[in-house]
Amino acid sequence: MKPDHYDSFAAEYAAANETSLFNAYYNRPAVLALAGDVAGRTILDVGCGSGSLTEGLLAGGASVTGCEASPAMAAIARERLGEQVTIDSADLAQKLPYADAQFDDVIVSLVLHYFEDWTGPLAELRRILKPGGRLIVSVNHPVVYLFARPDGNYFSTDDWTDDYDWGSLTYWHRPLHVMTDSFTQAGFRISVISEPPFSPDTPKEILPPDLGDKKAFLCFLFFVLEAE
Template sequence: MTGAYDPIAAGYTAENDGSLMNAYYERPAMLSLAGDVAGRHILDAGCGAGPLSALLLERGAVVTGIDSSAGMLEHARARLGSSVDLRVVDLADPLPFADDSFDDVVASLVLHYLEDWGPTLAEFRRVLRPGGRLLVSVEHPFAISLMRREAGERVSYFATSLRTEKWEMGGGTAELRFWDRPLHAMTDAFTAAGFRVAVISEPDSAPGAREKFPEDFAGFSGTRFLGFLFFVLNVD
């Protein structure tokens, strides 16, 4: 996965900053689950161009950001300046931090790029302090299973399976690999790594989303949809 986003870094950053799914759904949900972060040391694992890091900073957190894409981190540095320690790190590798370094780890839409969650979750657990939290967002497994079936794929919801997509943004093209897995495989991985599942959330979109994106909500009676799935995991 290292560097996969480099060819589309500029285009993806621009899209992500204002999109329904990211700006009006995923980031507001993560911030709501995080609550009061003032003074907390937070690792933004898979920080991309840093939009969530910036919002955590505004709320008083001390943030460290890591991502496998050097191209995305260039945009993060332009956004965040020297206020955040940013490093190129592949989440499949050991993390370059001491034990008990962080109060929280946020893993925003990144775990679904990994086939095996075990080593990465073990590293998150290692760098979290006692009483720390891991906040996770992933693609909703039910929504992905439905999408793949509607596309004519013969795939079992209960299997962990590879999905490859080609994304074209900002004049660049990237081939991205996603590992889809059922809900029980996610929670089993969390508990096997020593986390306690405190929250599983399927949140509403942010206020104003329906008005800003009326075409996306056509056919929906409200402001909720199956997009991403969110977890708060505690270290006891």
Template sequence: MNNRVKETYNQLADDYEHNVDTNSPFNTQYERPAMMNLLPSDLRNNKVLDAGCAAGWYTKQLIHLGAVVTATDISPKMVEATKRRVGEAASVFCIDLGEKLPFEDETFDWIISSLVLHYIKDWSSTFKEFQRILNPGGKLLFSVHHPFMDFKLSENGDYFSNEFIIDQWEREGKMIEVPFYRRPLQMILNDTLVHFFIEQIIEPQPTEEFKMNEPEKYERLMKNPHFMIVKAIKKGNTRD
């Protein structure tokens, strides 16, 4: 992940902490219900890495499920927000997922990464690290932008490219540049398959609550998916 992502999410940290977790239906009534549905209802005795924790919503849910949680984010302000949210109930660190991770081999039973990986250009080293730090049979659950949605923002018009894009988000009357990498579906799946077996692919649909609160956006999402979710299991040993 580059410094622009860190700077962007330092700017967004207050908004995430106080607004996104409760006021964004794309999170609360779209992505999160689908992700949580793919997790066991009991994670006691499981060590879980929340890889890209933002303001700590998933960190808190994982704690409630009984997991021993380690949370990381590239943004120091997001790390502080997560610490405020969960106190000492989780270990929280400022870490770049694009670098070598400071964890021993076979440390975690699960890695959860919500809407983070599209900020990383090359997934190969990140997924290699994820495989290394997962226990045998460990699970990876991640959500990312849906490639069909991202292609609408493409400037080069080449669907098959790994393209750097700068989106514009309006927050509190200000426009904030949000950089990320668009990639085709085959790249998402094939990069995952190098180190993992894919168990499920979900294109989530918004909830009925979303429909009641935002009917027009609901109809758009039912025809044009914004996110996709992949659940995968670690292949073999760390040297595969």
């Protein structure tokens, strides 16, 4: 996906994410919970979008830097956060503008599933993390591919496109074992694999009507990885 793909619908996407089920009440709370106490930690938020997750990390007392490939999304984040956070224009498909071993934690929220090949991005993320630092990742859960393509092969690495009110996005599916092999081969130890519940604060009216009394659903998959 081109770095400026989000530019044509950046404002609509940013507005939707503020209150959407999957972002506001599922992904962001889950990532912040996995990050835990971040006070005093240096954190890079890769693919920070409009800055909502960056804002949450900042509120937790972290020293946060954001980077974003879409110029329009980066502009929204800068307007939102002002001088509190530096938002760099940077693409994970290329070398990031940071020193080796610069960060305690790197957050890569809903970004890696846009890449067919994770080799380069994971090597770059490992480079900028301190030894023992954490890489916190959220990606599309691999079973979502089978809902999008019921005739698809779960064990393949394949792309698929989803259409939304504000535009379309193309993702790369890979099975769980390919994800975990990629992480370990890049020099990470897998600390946590999580399929968390949605936030208890979620308004009932935005939950799927067929969810019933269930407190969780499959949408994203979350990892905490430690740089070896």
